[in-house]
Amino acid sequence: MASRDPADELRAQIEHSAAGFGAALRPLAEAYLRAMDQASAELAAFARAVGEALTAPRGRAELPAFTCPRCGRTSHHPADLAHGYCGACHDFTGRPGG
Numbered sequence: 001m002a003s004r005d006p007a008d009e010l011r012a013q014i015e016h017s018a019a020g021f022g023a024a025l026r027p028l029a030e031a032y033l034r035a036m037d038q039a040s041a042e043l044a045a046f047a048r049a050v051g052e053a054l055t056a057p058r059g060r061a062e063l064p065a066f067t068c069p070r071c072g073r074t075s076h077h078p079a080d081l082a083h084g085y086c087g088a089c090h091d092f093t094g095r096p097g098g
C-alpha cells in the first residue's frame with residue numbers, strides 16, 4: 001500500500017467535508033439572504049417613517065412641549081418641561097404654583 005502524504009489525506013477529507021457542508025449550508029445561506037433583504041426593506045421603511053415624523057409639522061406639534069406663559073416661547077426640552085423653565089426668560093415661569 002502506497003503511503004499517502006498526510007497533508008494530501010487531510011486536504012481530501014476537508015474537500016469532501018466542504019462539499020457536504022456546502023450543500024447543507026446553501027438553503028441556510030439563501031434563507032439568510034432572504035431575511036437580510038426583508039430586514040433591509042423593513043429598516044428602510046422604518047427610516048422613512050422616522051424621517052416623515054421628524055419633518056412633518058404635525059409630528060413636531062405632537063411632541064410634548066412647554067410654552068412659557070410670560071413670553072410664549074415653546075420648548076421641547078424634557079428638563080424645561082419638568083421644571084417649567086423658559087430659556088428665553090431664564091426663569092422658571094411655568095413652575096407649578098410659581
Ligand SMILES: [Zn+2]
Pocket residue numbers: 068069070071072073086087088089090093
Ligand atoms: Zn419665557
